[in-house]
Amino acid sequence: MPNGKRKKARMVLFTRSCGEYLKKYLEERDDILPFVFINPSATGPACIRTIQDRFNRYKKDLGIHLSPHTLRHTFAAHLAIKGMPLAFIQDLLGHDSPHQKQLYARLYSHARKEMYDEWM
Incomplete structure (x- = not known):
């Protein structure tokens, strides 16, 4: 269980379909890092700023609040x-x-x- 805000443990549930997509995504990656979201240089986990930057890019591309x-x-x-x-x-x-x-x-x-x- 990953830790969320205020170091609170969070259980992450997802559907079988989501699990299949996640498995495929992890199999296609070139690294062996144990993180779902990795930093741009693929050396460790993505930091909060990286996630914010990605959301800002998606928000701009889609033209919606995200x-x-x-x-x-x-x-x-x-x-x-x-x-x-x-x-x-x-x-x-x-x-x-x-x-x-x-x-x-x-x-x-x-x-x-x-x-x-x-x-x-």
């Missing part, structure tokens, strides 16, 4: 729309503060409204 945080919120929104209980979503994202729970409660409420509108 950040690691955007991906987290999109992930949470999709889970909420599919009906995953709020407590599970918060646990997957490692949230335990009341402020973060309020944020996801609003997100979950919005997802329920969208689901309701779809059925009406």
